[in-house]
Amino acid sequence: MLGCKAPEPLSFSVCGQLISPSGFLHHRRCFAETVLILVTEGALYLNANGSPFALTAGAYILLPTGEEHFGFRSSEGSLSYLWAHFRTKQGFEPVHADDAKGYSYLLPETASVSPSGRTAQLFHQLMDLSLEEQLYTHSMSDYAVSLLLMELSQEYFRTCSTSQSLPGPVVSAREWIKNHYFLPFDLPELAAAIGYSADYLSSLFKRSMGISIVRYTNRLRIKTAKTLLSNHGVSIKEAAFSCGFSDEKYFMKVFKEQEGISPTQYKHSFSRRNIN
Template identity: 35%
Template sequence: MNYLFTPSSEPIEYDECGQLYSHDTFIHIKRSMDVFVLILLCNGTLFIAQNQNLYELHPNQYVILFPGQEHYGYLPSTPGLSYYWCHFRFKNNEYEIISEQAAKSIVHKNTDKSAVNFTGYLLPETGTMYNADKPSLIFRLLMDLSQQNYFSKYQGNYALSLLILEIMNETLFNSENGIMNKTAYNVKEIEEWIHANCITKLSVHDVALHFGYNVNYLSSLFKRHTGYSLNKYIYISRISIAKQMLLNSSDPIKKIAINSGFSDEKQFMKTFKKTENMTPSQYRNLYYKKHFSPQLR
């Protein structure tokens, strides 16, 4: 896999962004551009190729399309496809497309026992956001800012830089690249598994059984590394999934409650209000579908 790297700590230069929503079968046109394109999937499956690399993107997965490299859809997507997109540049075109080995070398050279200390931006060509609610909110902030009369490109640059850093932080942290010790990596694997399975009737006992740990030992280990109890993290993961549904569907609250793993609407409403300091309806009204566009970007 290729990585995008720039040593520059300057804000990334924002060009434009939006959200595509297709009511019909969709296939991306063949083209190359003079800017980077970031795509983050919301709903459906996007089949897109860059040069000879074929990508099948599912919700919460992203890809970066490089300037001057041809990209195109290689299979049609079914109706209901939705994704965020953003075009951007680096100041003075100061960037490199490097190999995974070179990326790991950069990380190792700039990592001490507790943190990565290099400045700049480093992220893989494609990856999965296990907690995609923050990137989704930043995308919507970007779209809101760009439609305001007093919008400044500086605002866009800093908001976009925050988005890229959020993606970078999660993809580096979720990668087995030497940043974490073995125990911390195992804990991260448990987090990912919980997030993938929390819509079922998942319990702390189920998690411990799956990973072969004693319940008390795993509970202590998990809280020491994450700051959350296992039970609380299960609920946090369900809320994260529910927030994506609130942002990207018109489903009623009751259906979202069940589909995100809660036993009923009342439990969902109570947990959401406690976690987010607002009701699900208030959250949806703040951000829901303001910028859907059928246009290709």
């Protein structure tokens, strides 16, 4: 675990998005800033502080100040990742889980989150802010990168506590949905895949999660749709089908219910990116 005791917001430096069609090999780097990388597509092969990491979609890595890193293997196929540099007076240090008290930020050196979830959205909002030139832009960027690191910390502990407290069938169902939400499926198909009756699984899931399987699945699908609409310029129809919706009108209805605006309105609200 890496921890940082920082009572004040982190100091944002720069961020962006790297997109490579194939054969990307990360240069050897050693910054006087902390670096955060979140892979959204493909695989990044990175050696950090002497250890090799194969970071696939959804994986992030936190590189403390002065930690040398470089690519040890070229990417195969499309690669895309978000990156941000920031500074903090206290710095990140190794922390044992039993000594976690008092840290403003506490997260693993590397872990995985949903590549289309809230972390990715916060990353993209940070990118948008970094391109603004308004009165409070610099301060807002500091708070935005701080919120991003807090979200990663929260996500890690939320994942740990949820996996420990949920019944086995619900954990299995969540994992299956996470791996298949981009495909159309129904409750009997899900239940058969993990070896439980549909009625039992539906009742247990709702009781444990406080939400139905359909609603839980649609939340994941809409999160992915938001990323597609805001970053890849796909059409509403393409976003719907790519996220497991077989009906474009139903997708638009669910999107409006969850986000309060239409997919078209959301798509138009994200337009600027810093891409290298």
